[in-house]
Amino acid sequence: MNFPDMFEKYWPFMALALWFGYKWWNSRRVLAMLPALKKSGALLVDVRSAGEFASANAPGTINIPLQELGSRLGEIPKSSPVVLCCASGTRSGMAKMLLMKNGYANVYNIGTWNKFLV
Numbered sequence: 660m661n662f663p664d665m666f667e668k669y670w671p672f673m674a675l676a677l678w679f680g681y682k683w684w685n686s687r688r689v690l691a692m693l694p695a696l697k698k699s700g701a702l703l704v705d706v707r708s709a710g711e712f713a714s715a716n717a718p719g720t721i722n723i724p725l726q727e728l729g730s731r732l733g734e735i736p737k738s739s740p741v742v743l744c745c746a747s748g749t750r751s752g753m754a755k756m757l758l759m760k761n762g763y764a765n766v767y768n769i770g771t772w773n774k775f776l777v
Contacts, residue, residue, distance in 0.1 A: 686770035701740040717775035740765035
């Protein structure tokens with residue numbers, strides 16, 4: 660089987676593997692940058708629901724659920740970096756897009772909230 664035939668048949672699986680690979684790589688990249696981001700005054704935002712946040716959270720994070728983020732942008736300064744987290748990295752990815760669309764330049768998605776515990 661040549662590559663074009665293989666690609667045509669398996670492209671959804673390849674795309675899914677690339678997506679998970681990118682999420683893993685990006686999370687590791689942000690984790691490596693975290694000490695410097697904290698030093699520069701980064702705001703650590705957990706976008707999980709209030710119930711999820713109450714059951715377990717990382718020290719130093721604030722909770723702004725994704726559903727409320729658009730109406731609470733005033734609580735997030737545009738002048739400092741913002742590091743987002745959630746349960747899997749998906750909601751924080753959506754939050755990152757929302758913030759960037761609203762003029763936030765230094766926004767990072769670390770993925771799962773427990774990466775702040777490392």
